[in-house]
Amino acid sequence: MTAPPARPRSLHTRTILVLAMRNLSRQARRTMLTAAVMVLGGALLIFSFAIGDGSHENWIDSGIRTSSGHVTVEQPQFRVSRKLEDRLTSAQRGEAERALAMPDIAPLVVAVSSRLRIGGLASSAAGARPAQILAVDPVAEARFSTLDDQVVEGRYLEPDDRLAAFIGVGLASSLELRIGSRLVVQAQDTENEIAAQLLRVVGIFRNGVPEVDQTVVHIPLQVAGEWLGSDEDVTNVGVVLQGSEAVGPVTRHLETTLAEPITRGEVRVMGWREANPALAAAIAIDDFGNYLVFGILFLIIAFGIVNAVLMSVLHRHREFGVLQALGLTPGQTGAIVLVEGLTLTAVSGFVGVSLGLVATWYFLGDGLDMSALVGEDMTFSGVVIDPVIVPLFRAVRIAQVVTFIVAIGAVASIYPALRAARIDIAEAMKFER
């Protein structure tokens, strides 16, 4: 016999690929069915991740705008003491504001509002109620807060307002206040004396979070400075960012720029997770729930693939027997099945992820209106849930989903591939009469 020429390995590889592709197309219906499951799964995953992330971003935005921002700069004791004495001096405030205006991070910053938050008492002829008094720069705060968009009567504070107050519907009804009504606020001043200030209601808002509507009172910072003797000092510099993903870089930037006062223990920089632990926990719990659902979805997809690939293998014993009788090794035979499974997952995964992205992109503009499910005024831990969810597009999610789909494909194909490799050739080739 003439010795056959040396066989390049690529030849077998190509043969394996051709056989795998032919098998997929021969079993078109099964292939399509499996692919459909994966496509649906992939699309669903991408889309629901985007919706989940989008609604969380929404919660964060809503939560931080009624509190201290994505990032807050404050005196370290203030969060616990809530006392006026634990405030930032106007010099420290200026330093923080300048740091935020630096060109390398300015593009990440949407709004900066330096404010003085004081606990006090609001009273009218009708009675007295505890109040969260927030003394603000009206222009800066209007960009920071959502309250100025939630006016139900009157208007938000304006730059040359004197002795003006912007209050919630709850407080307005308990104290029987209307636009133009007089209101007295009392709090401890910088000398630890109780000081009172007369204000006039210029606007009433309705936020939806009962606690906010009952207690929050916005007044001009200048008025507070004179009333309490705190001048230009503030209790925190709140920062709203482009998105929660900017919290890391901005926090690091501030910590470097304000390193000196921080080491002296005069200033502290905090992200929203630290400042709003309840909100962070709520998101973590919701995320866990989502992951659980995704996990189950993954299992269903994996089961579908294992089933499809395995069924096809069980019906093809004879074929694998032939291949091995003709000179393919068990490994090469298994490789055919593996290539089939991986191709199926790769292609349908790609289509699925693309579909998911298209769906995400479609709802990117107007969002997905869930008001039928959520109801109008859902709130928790200081967050108003917006029933219109705008999906959030995050590259890391695509990577996660793709990785997972490929992993499923690999795992789901390994067992069938082993079955194909380990068949009993003589048994597989048996002649059935």
Added chain:
Amino acid sequence: MTESNIPAVRTEGVWKIFQQEAEEVQAVRDVSVTIERGEFTALAGPSGSGKTTLLNLIGGLTPPTRGRVWVAGQEVSEMSNQALAQLRLEQVGFIFQAYNLLPVLTAMENAEFPMLLQGLAAEERATRVRELFARTGMAGLEDRRPGKLSGGQQQRVAVVRAVASRPALVLADEPTANLDSASSEALLDVMAELNRDLGVTFVFATHDARVMGRARRLVQMVDGRIDSDETRA
């Protein structure tokens, strides 16, 4: 021993016992046989006498329960899966009782598959297959898939597949079972010619008197044993 003295096939006290629930089936019992290079041997015997099992043992498709098997001087019963695959690829052509074509490949692709794995050039493969197809009445059916071929046509493709790569040894299990006499004769002509011109060794398991008539050596099996073994001049 020079290479030409090495027999194509040798078995020594080989047994194959299948465990069927409680009872055991002795499909091949203590068979010692030597088949020299260039033989044209028929393996006859009643149904269930162990012909297919013996061919499977020789081709390394099933391991012996006891005993040893050599093909071209290499001990099949000791080989790794890789070495066995290599041996089958380079030396052995199989024709199965149930033709066993690959359903996703056309008649042409099936027939040239072993040559493809051996790395033969496309023109060479096509030339060999076309010639054999023409001689066996398969011309014009090259592009059909097995599902669209009759039993006899599939069998002819299987035979062409086994011989086109010109292996040293062809193990053929009932290669003519589903063929009319003209087709059988055509296939036997092709095989006899390969045997004469290239020295390809053929071992047939068969019930077909035509095949037995052409064989130079006739081995009869009964109940897993060799009952008679005669070589004609």
